[in-house]
Structure formats: C-alpha cells, structure tokens
Amino acid sequence: MRRRIAVVGAGPAGLTFARVLHRHDHPVTVLERDAAPDARPPGGTLDLQEKLGQRALDKAGLLAEFRALSRPEGQAMRILDTDGTVLRDWRPGPDDQAHPEIDRRQLRDLLLGPLDVQWGRAVKEVVPGARDGVLIHFADGRQETFDLVIGADGAWSRVRPALSPATPHYTGVTAVETSLDDVDARHPDLARLVGDGSVAVYGVNRAFVVQRNSGGHVKVYAQFRAPLDWHANLDLADAEAVRSSLLALFDGWTAPVLELLHYGSVFVHRPLYVLPVGHTWTHVPGVTLLGDAAHLMPPLGAGANLAMIEGAELAECIATGPADLDAAMRAFEERMWARAGGWAKITTDGLERLVSPDPAEALALFDGVQPS
Numbered sequence: 001m002r003r004r005i006a007v008v009g010a011g012p013a014g015l016t017f018a019r020v021l022h023r024h025d026h027p028v029t030v031l032e033r034d035a036a037p038d039a040r041p042p043g044g045t046l047d048l049q050e051k052l053g054q055r056a057l058d059k060a061g062l063l064a065e066f067r068a069l070s071r072p073e074g075q076a077m078r079i080l081d082t083d084g085t086v087l088r089d090w091r092p093g094p095d096d097q098a099h100p101e102i103d104r105r106q107l108r109d110l111l112l113g114p115l116d117v118q119w120g121r122a123v124k125e126v127v128p129g130a131r132d133g134v135l136i137h138f139a140d141g142r143q144e145t146f147d148l149v150i151g152a153d154g155a156w157s158r159v160r161p162a163l164s165p166a167t168p169h170y171t172g173v174t175a176v177e178t179s180l181d182d183v184d185a186r187h188p189d190l191a192r193l194v195g196d197g198s199v200a201v202y203g204v205n206r207a208f209v210v211q212r213n214s215g216g217h218v219k220v221y222a223q224f225r226a227p228l229d230w231h232a233n234l235d236l237a238d239a240e241a242v243r244s245s246l247l248a249l250f251d252g253w254t255a256p257v258l259e260l261l262h263y264g265s266v267f268v269h270r271p272l273y274v275l276p277v278g279h280t281w282t283h284v285p286g287v288t289l290l291g292d293a294a295h296l297m298p299p300l301g302a303g304a305n306l307a308m309i310e311g312a313e314l315a316e317c318i319a320t321g322p323a324d325l326d327a328a329m330r331a332f333e334e335r336m337w338a339r340a341g342g343w344a345k346i347t348t349d350g351l352e353r354l355v356s357p358d359p360a361e362a363l364a365l366f367d368g369v370q371p372s
Ligand SMILES: Cc1cc2nc3c(=O)[nH]c(=O)nc-3n(C[C@H](O)[C@H](O)[C@H](O)COP(=O)(O)OP(=O)(O)OC[C@H]3O[C@@H](n4cnc5c(N)ncnc54)[C@H](O)[C@@H]3O)c2cc1C
Pocket: 008, 009, 010, 011, 012, 013, 014, 031, 032, 033, 034, 044, 045, 046, 047, 048, 121, 122, 123, 124, 152, 153, 154, 155, 156, 157, 158, 270, 290, 291, 292, 293, 299, 300, 301, 302, 303, 304, 305, 306, 307
C-alpha cells in the first residue's frame, strides 16, 4: 500500500522532493501557504552547484531544461574597493558549469511542471503519534492525517516544533534589498559595471552586493552590522526614508553604489537569521525536516542547493520502498545533518569575514574559494 505523504512548503526543498517522487510515480500532497505561485515576489537569482542543486535536478530529470534556462556567464564576479578601484575581475570559462545562476521564478516553474500544489493551505501545527498517523492542523481550522509529513516550510517552520525547540536567532547582519529594471537601456553605465554576473564592494562592517538577474533586472543588497532595532526611528514602508538612511550608511562610497541606491524603488528589509550550527533533533517517526526548516544559514550560496539535494535524496529513499522506512529516514537525517552542519560552519564563518571590521578578510575569502 502506498504511504500518504505530505510535504509542507513549495520552496526549493518541497518542490524538488515532490518532483522526484512524481518521477517515480509516487503520489505526494504539496501544501503551500501562499495563495498562488506569484502571491509574493519570487526573489532574486540562485547559483546552483554541480554536486548539489544540479545533481538534484538531474534526479528530477530536469538537468537539460536547467541548462537551457540558466546563465553560466552569471558566475562572473567583480570586487571593488569602496573608492571604486577594481580589486578582482573574475570571469568563468566557456564551459564552466560549476554554479550557473537561475532566476528563482524560473527554477520554481521548472520544478512545478506537472505538480498539483494545494495553494493557500497554511499549516499551523503538526502532531506526530496520532491514532491514524501524523495529524496536520491548518490555519483555517481544518485537519488531515498522513503517514509521513515533511517540513519544507522554511526559516519559521511550523513543522519544526514537533521535532525541536530551536528557533532562528539574529546574526547581527541586516540586508536591505532593492532592485532596478531594464538596466541595459535605462542605466547602461551601471549595467556595464555589473556585467553578466555580480559586483561586490566591501567596507568596514558594510558590504554591497549587486547581482544581474535575467531580462535586465538587477538586485541590490546593502548589508551592514547593526542591532536588530536599528530602524527604531525609521518607517520601513517609507522608501525615501530608507533610501536616505542607506545613503548615510554608505556615505563616501564609490558613485555607482550611491546611484544604485538612488534608482532603487522598493526597499525590502531582511535581517539575517540562522539556526544554531549543527542543529539536530531526536528522531520522531513519521516527521522530518528539509532545507531552511532544518538548517537555516547565512545566504552564501548553499541554502537552496542543500534544500534541493535533500529533497531529491529523501524522495529517492522513499520511492525505492525500503522494508524499514523509519530506519531509512534515520539514516537520511544523519547524512543531512553531517552535510548541512559543514555548510552551516562555512557560511557562518563566511558572513563574519564578508561583513567584518577588516575588508581585507572579504578579499582573502574570495581568493580562497575562487578558482584562479
Ligand atoms: C538574498 C538571498 C540570496 C540567496 N542566494 C542563494 C544562492 O545563490 N544559492 C543558494 O543555494 N541559496 C541562496 N539563498 C538561500 C535560499 O534562498 C534558501 O536556503 C532556500 O530558499 C531554502 O529553501 P526551502 O525550500 O528550504 O525554504 P523556502 O524557500 O523558504 O520555502 C519555504 C516554503 O514554505 C512555505 N511555507 C512557510 N510556512 C508555511 C506554512 N506554515 N504552511 C505552508 N507553507 C508554508 C513558504 O511560503 C515557502 O513557499 C539565498 C537567500 C537569500 C535571502
């Protein structure tokens, strides 16, 4: 008899899990809080690593379609000093597929494909060990029971409390995101500076990262160390007030940085939260976590990749129909914790060095990871 499986969350983790199960003709219920795929802006660009995100897409049978959509040239990276001096200008080789970029919306649509997601189904609580399996309470008062519930519901997971008391804590770094459209036509100088990929500028306890997305869209992330209540006297809904406050924070930086802030229209406040490095829990039959719900870490190129490979591996594990599913789930969790724990350490140390009192640390980090 087929198990009744629900995955909570239609982000990279949940969709990859569901898509790989679908490939194996295994039914799965996808429960998503958002009312529709485009209920929220989908976010910026993601780089998918060969051995993580791309391997997951391969398991879903979607690697060729990814290759057609993704931007290998988006791997290009330029680093400037705060006075505008170009310190590094790295470009990928013609066949470099190490971590091409893809817009989140494109990735989501690729994964969605034939999946029948239940939109507008916000989960409130998950109760394992109920009479007929794992009970899901929904925000609208309904409830439903499954044999297996997978929490892929991100940083503020409603599934996680069934397994672990951990909650995310603030890293001390905040990002404010803005974006520009149609840069090649409207701001050709800035477009040339951003090039095909990313530009980063590192100063004392501040960083500025700009990333090209497809279609001439550019995302800008102003990052700085600040207490969580840094905006106590600022109305975050007032774009002009946020702009002025950022211009003051980045005062004296190279002109393109200030111009990007001038041209940005909407500002999104993103304090960076993380779960403890090495977060684990005591295994509970019938429930597990994937992705940010399990191991929220600084956004340094690993989170979506891990979410996807975990989703793909767990789905394969279930689809092969192990005689002892619970033992297989335990083994999966052990593997996930080991891999994610390593990345949580790397990205936590990375954030310390990228937004640090000594900008030379950021450059040294880049030199350490970037192939010459
Ligand atoms: C600015 C930025 C840039 C990043 N760049 C990269 C990158 O280049 N590479 C990379 O690997 N990672 C990157 N990351 C990290 C990456 O975005 C996350 O790690 C990844 O999205 C995690 O996927 P997920 O599926 O676990 O969670 P999410 O993407 O958060 O998806 C969770 C889903 O669950 C839904 N949900 C939440 N609560 C409920 C509920 N109660 N009931 C039902 N549904 C619910 C949400 O609506 C959402 O659709 C970046 C992050 C940020 C902020």
